[in-house]
Amino acid sequence: MKFVEIYIIGLVFLTVISFSLLPNNSEGLLDVYFFDIGQGDSIFVETIDGKQILIDGGPNNYVIQKLGKVMSFNDKSIDILIISHTDVDHITGLVEVLERYDVDLIIRSNISCETSLCLALEEKISEEDARVWFVDAGDYIDLGHGSYMKILYPFDDEIYNGKPNNNSVVVRLVAGEDSLLLTGDIEKKIESKLLYSESDISADYLKLAHHGSKTSTSEVFLNAVSPSFAFVEVGDNYYGHPNEQVLTRLEKRGIKYYRTDKDGDIRLIMGSQKSLVFILPYVL
Numbered sequence: 001m002k003f004v005e006i007y008i009i010g011l012v013f014l015t016v017i018s019f020s021l022l023p024n025n026s027e028g029l030l031d032v033y034f035f036d037i038g039q040g041d042s043i044f045v046e047t048i049d050g051k052q053i054l055i056d057g058g059p060n061n062y063v064i065q066k067l068g069k070v071m072s073f074n075d076k077s078i079d080i081l082i083i084s085h086t087d088v089d090h091i092t093g094l095v096e097v098l099e100r101y102d103v104d105l106i107i108r109s110n111i112s113c114e115t116s117l118c119l120a121l122e123e124k125i126s127e128e129d130a131r132v133w134f135v136d137a138g139d140y141i142d143l144g145h146g147s148y149m150k151i152l153y154p155f156d157d158e159i160y161n162g163k164p165n166n167n168s169v170v171v172r173l174v175a176g177e178d179s180l181l182l183t184g185d186i187e188k189k190i191e192s193k194l195l196y197s198e199s200d201i202s203a204d205y206l207k208l209a210h211h212g213s214k215t216s217t218s219e220v221f222l223n224a225v226s227p228s229f230a231f232v233e234v235g236d237n238y239y240g241h242p243n244e245q246v247l248t249r250l251e252k253r254g255i256k257y258y259r260t261d262k263d264g265d266i267r268l269i270m271g272s273q274k275s276l277v278f279i280l281p282y283v284l
């Protein structure tokens with residue numbers, strides 16, 4: 001066999017191998033994207049049978065561009081929109097999302113709206129033909145095929161008026177053997193309330209609360225959640241997010257972390273066989 005033929009066969013073989021290592025939707029129950037949208041949160045989840053969930057919309061309209069990449073061109077509907085809380089870095093993009101997409105169900109906590117942006121979002125929500133569900137701890141959403149979302153917070157008897165961060169909806173997303181804890185911007189006092197609640201807060205994957213701020217991710221909370229991987233949704237900011245001490249806490253425990261400001265868009269596939277869970281920087 002000539003050298004050129006061996007070279008071509010080798011190249012084809014390597015190409016096949018590298019494509020087979022790339023994950024696709026069929027390998028897991030849930031596809032989770034942590035969008036790189038600057039200093040804020042926006043997370044997109046798609047189930048194996050195509051249910052789509054958007055959690056927050058970030059501090060600008062970049063979410064529209066990102067959704068255009070992960071959803072097909074003519075798909076203009078989102079099954080579930082979760083509004084973790086009403087701060088600007090979580091809801092700005094949602095006004096445009098509601099303008100462009102039909103949303104079936106909106107999940108949110110029962111918190112009063114004070115800013116003009118939040119009021120604009122309220123108006124858009126009222127125009128949308130969506131069901132609105134003010135959730136409490138214990139509420140459960142079945143996503144099919146062994147996947148579900150369980151609401152861990154807010155507790156039904158507690159509303160922290162004036163502090164949207166501590167009214168964040170906290171969700172434990174489960175797909176087969178895998179679990180992801182989505183914490184919005186909750187601070188340490190809510191973390192400790194969760195610790196003493198009845199809920200299972202353990203998770204393989206943790207979205208760090210409040211962009212890795214020092215106000216959150218306490219030692220005890222981290223010990224209880226005990227994740228293998230963590231994700232930080234963060235962009236350029238003046239707050240020192242993510243906080244160095246928080247990152248050190250992760251490193252000391254051997255928790256590998258990804259951050260959107262350094263890694264870009266991040267894709268996590270949940271609910272495949274344990275050895276086939278892929279986490280990789282994914283450019284959108």
Ligand SMILES: [Zn+2]
Nearest residue numbers: 040089185210
């Ligand atoms: Zn935030």
